[in-house]
Amino acid sequence: MxxxxxxxxxxxxxxxxxxxxxxxxxxxxxxxxxxxxxxxxxxxxxxxxxxxxxxxxxxxxxxxxxxxxxxxxxxxxxxxxxxxxxxxxxxxxxDPTDAVKTVIMVSKDDHCLDDLLYRRRNGELNMSITAVVSNHLDLRPMVEREGIRFIFLPVMKENKAQQEARLLEVVEETRAELVILARYMQILSDELARRLAGRCINIHHSFLPGFKGAKPYHQAFDRGVKLIGATAHYVTPDLDEGPIIEQMVTRVDHNFKPEQLVRIGRDNECMALAGAVKFHIERRVFVHGNKTIVFRGP
The missing domain is CATH 3.30.70.260 (ACT domain)
Structure with a gap:
């Protein structure tokens, strides 16, 4: 084994x-x-x-x-x-004892991937990671230490369609039921988002619908927010508008600098993504239009 x-x-x-x-x-x-x-x-x-x-x-x-x-x-x-x-x-x-075949997609940030790998090792997430796909090589050692297949698919404007086609091949080859964007810093095409509808979870490093786009924590700092958060949602062709599965928030105040907000944000991202993945794996989520019904327990 x-x-x-x-x-x-x-x-x-x-x-x-x-x-x-x-x-x-x-x-x-x-x-x-x-x-x-x-x-x-x-x-x-x-x-x-x-x-x-x-x-x-x-x-x-x-x-x-x-x-x-x-x-x-x-x-x-x-x-x-x-x-x-x-x-x-x-x-x-x-049958909840069947491990959910999963492909994880990453870029350079390792915190969400590391958290998912830990939760899988300790039995909290019953998933079999068939591959980790990345547009960078930075996280390859972390992935291969776990005995997991690492696939390098660098994405540029000229080859985006080709690399997305290859990603779909990986999903189909491995019969993956779930795709997780664990801080994968690429926007999926509308066609790919449609092909993965209802089985692709993204973590957005903000409390949607606020502060979309680049540097959300710096945007939050500039606005003097008192709460920051992270949102895990299903991917749709509408950027960061998919059905929300889980959100995490942390209270902050004027003393917090952008760098501190980023650190707190990483924890929120890990918890929101892990919660959403767990709900999905345990068949607790129903997608209904642009929102979800999530049965949280027992």
């Missing part, structure tokens, strides 16, 4: 995650709960949300099989043909 592998725990009951959404109405929770109970499935946790503005219903249910339960494949087939079909439901059942 390599350091990048994640083994399933032996002899422990597997809990499955059911994510579902449909038009809001009466009896949805009862229909799902009854379906699982009739198949002797134990519901460990259930969260739901009705969006009154769009009349849309969202649910995340965690359940485990008992000795007399059908197989998970049979449960999926029966649910799809029954409850899901009747309610015109979008749904999927996930």
């Amino acid at each position: 390599t350091p990048n592998d994640t083994a399933k725990p032996p002899h422990s009951p597997i809990e499955y995650i059911l994510n579902a959404s449909c038009r809001a109405g009466i009896g949805i929770v009862a229909a799902v709960a009854t379906f699982l109970a009739e198949r002797d499935c134990y519901i460990c946790a259930l969260e739901q949300f009705d969006d009154d503005s769009t009349e849309r219903f969202f649910m995340r249910a965690v359940f485990r099989l008992q000795a007399s339960s059908p197989t998970i494949d049979a449960i999926g087939e029966q649910f799809g043909a029954g409850v899901a079909a009747r309610l015109d439901m979008q749904w999927k059942i996930h």
